[in-house]
Amino acid sequence: MKILHTSDWHLGQNFMGKSRVEEHEAFLSWLLDVIKEKQIEVLLVSGDIFDTGTPPNYALEVYYNFLKELSSIKTLITTIITAGNHDSISTLKAPKQLLEVLNVHVITSGDEDENVIIPIYKNEDLKSITADLVTFALHCFDVFTKTSISSAFNLNSSNPTTPAYSAVTFNAVN
Numbered sequence: 001m002k003i004l005h006t007s008d009w010h011l012g013q014n015f016m017g018k019s020r021v022e023e024h025e026a027f028l029s030w031l032l033d034v035i036k037e038k039q040i041e042v043l044l045v046s047g048d049i050f051d052t053g054t055p056p057n058y059a060l061e062v063y064y065n066f067l068k069e070l071s072s073i074k075t076l077i078t079t080i081i082t083a084g085n086h087d088s089i090s091t092l093k094a095p096k097q098l099l100e101v102l103n104v105h106v107i108t109s110g111d112e113d114e115n116v117i118i119p120i121y122k123n124e125d126l127k128s129i130t131a132d133l134v135t136f137a138l139h140c141f142d143v144f145t146k147t148s149i150s151s152a153f154n155l156n157s158s159n160p161t162t163p164a165y166s167a168v169t170f171n172a173v174n
Contacts, residue, residue, distance in 0.1 A: 001122070002075075004040040006031065010086065010162070012059030013051035021058055028066045039075040047084020052086065064095075066164060071102040083108040113161055 009027070013020050035043060050059055070079055081104065083092050089108040096106045105118045119126055 001042060001120070002038060003042045003044060004038070005034060005044045005046065006085065007046040008048040009045075010048055010051040011062055012055040021062065028062065031086075032066070032069055035070070035073055035076060040073075041075060041077045041122065043070065043076060043079040045079065045081045047082050048086040049081065049084070049092065051085055051087060052088075053091065055091065060091075067099060067102060067104050067120075070104065070126065077103065077122055077161055079104040080118065081106045087120050 091110045158168050
């Protein structure tokens with residue numbers, strides 16, 4: 001399974017008073033090209049999609065247009081997005097059910113009521129299951145194939161509703 005991991009987009013960010021919207025659009029266009037060219041099957045976005053908890057409307061539009069474009073890529077099976085410390089959980093969570101129709105799964109906090117088990121199918125065969133949203137103090141992402149992850153450390157964030165950083169661990173099925 002081909003997995004691409006990305007993070008820290010900071011959509012909506014200004015630098016020295018100048019909007020970075022053109023830079024962000026160019027990056028997301030490049031990312032779409034890479035996903036197509038490399039035939040990526042799972043896209044993982046680990047937080048800081050937005051630069052602030054209240055992103056400007058143009059940043060939301062750039063984000064949603066990117067997710068819409070992902071849905072047209074034939075090789076991409078699913079996209080998993082986790083919240084970062086710059087993201088508003090409510091902003092990411094609001095369209096969650098709608099995004100699931102596009103095979104985009106948003107994991108914001110790992111609460112008991114949040115679906116953190118996402119089966120990933122390829123040609124109707126179950127390939128792997130994402131599980132165990134883990135809050136880390138550092139950027140850390142582990143993908144294991146053909147091995148079950150049985151332990152991971154968990155460093156509590158000072159604000160349990162806003163993870164310092166998120167990671168998704170995999171339990172392989174076959």
